[in-house]
Amino acid sequence: METFNSSQPANNQSRIVILRWGHRAQRDVRLTTHVALTARALRASGFILSDVTDLHIEETITKITQVWGGDFRFEMGTPWKTAVRDWKKKGGVIVHLTVYGENIQTSDVMQRIKMANKDVMLLVGSQKVPGEFYSEEVSDFNVAVGNQPHSECSALAIFLDRYFEGKELDKRFEKANKFIIPKERGKTVKEY
Numbered sequence: 095m096e097t098f099n100s101s102q103p104a105n106n107q108s109r110i111v112i113l114r115w116g117h118r119a120q121r122d123v124r125l126t127t128h129v130a131l132t133a134r135a136l137r138a139s140g141f142i143l144s145d146v147t148d149l150h151i152e153e154t155i156t157k158i159t160q161v162w163g164g165d166f167r168f169e170m171g172t173p174w175k176t177a178v179r180d181w182k183k184k185g186g187v188i189v190h191l192t193v194y195g196e197n198i199q200t201s202d203v204m205q206r207i208k209m210a211n212k213d214v215m216l217l218v219g220s221q222k223v224p225g226e227f228y229s230e231e232v233s234d235f236n237v238a239v240g241n242q243p244h245s246e247c248s249a250l251a252i253f254l255d256r257y258f259e260g261k262e263l264d265k266r267f268e269k270a271n272k273f274i275i276p277k278e279r280g281k282t283v284k285e286y
């Protein structure tokens with residue numbers, strides 16, 4: 095299986111890849127799928143389901159990408175330590191989304207992440223994450239989307255929207271088979 099590589103971003107366009115840690119078979123299938131769908135819709139470049147495999151999630155994300163387009167890469171089974179080590183080795187930064195982190199609104203953490211101008215791997219948990227996630231060896235930034243516990247899906251969406259400053263919402267998806275014409279009422283879907 096091809097794995098993600100991080101390097102200095104071309105054309106000042108940093109890539110963001112999500113690493114989902116701690117997925118529990120059965121219990122987390124729907125939420126992990128939603129985390130991946132959110133990542134894709136908000137223009138992350140890819141998604142790593144670390145340490146475990148789940149063919150159902152892979153199939154869902156692959157089908158959505160085939161129909162609706164985009165260059166979204168899905169990888170699974172990679173041990174999180176390997177993914178983080180390889181990402182750092184290639185010059186990318188690691189951002190850990192955690193309720194205990196620097197507040198995205200009241201600190202300058204987002205500014206510092208952008209100033210780094212590097213590809214970003216975003217770690218999101220499900221169950222309690224290993225303590226190492228908070229250490230300098232793993233995360234370059236620990237970011238809280240408000241210091242109240244909520245959901246990985248909402249934390250991810252808000253982070254991406256702030257990182258891309260809303261511009262991700264009007265970008266065209268390349269290689270799509272279908273697209274939606276937005277309208278006040280009803281549904282219009284066109285095929286390419």
Ligand SMILES: C[S@@+](CC[C@H](N)C(=O)[O-])C[C@H]1O[C@@H](n2cnc3c(N)ncnc32)[C@H](O)[C@@H]1O
Nearest residue numbers: 191192193218219222238239242244245246249
């Ligand atoms: C629903 S939480 C569960 C956390 C787990 N119960 C624990 O004690 O660590 C799952 C994930 O959502 C994300 N998350 C939840 N609240 C967050 C917040 N306020 N800011 C950033 N990320 C958050 C984190 O990535 C966390 O690992």
